[in-house]
Amino acid sequence: MQTIYDWITVAFFAGLVVLLLQRSVGPEEKQDSMLHYIVPAGGCAVTNYLGNEGYHAFAILVFVGILAYTWYFLKPFART
Template sequence: METYWDWLTVITFAGLATLLLQRSSEEEPQDELWQYAPPAIGCAVTNYFGNEGQHLIAGALFIGVISYIFVILKVRLPKL
């Protein structure tokens, strides 16, 4: 873990894995397993481009990953 892209994508992937585990333990899961593949692959591709110095591409991909998580997987931020 040498770059901030490493940290950013690993933290995002860990959150995604936690969300998958939490939702898969529900009696009636609201998501399908395949729905977690695009953001997981997106994290890997984002990390690759970020580590190659293509920061604009990596940033755009990361915004896409986060958008997918909030729009498709319908994650809601906790109320403060």
């Protein structure tokens, strides 16, 4: 873990894992599909790759995109 992209994407991915585990023990009708987590998880990998290769603007755009996707589809702070 040498760059800021490594730290940010690993922290975000850890948050996704916690969200998935928290939601997987809830009521059946409220569970998320695993497919909803593929986009932000893959986005973390793409963001990390682009950032490490020096494409900072693209890395930031992809990361903002996965933040927006997560906020819109997974609703991490929604009260149930």
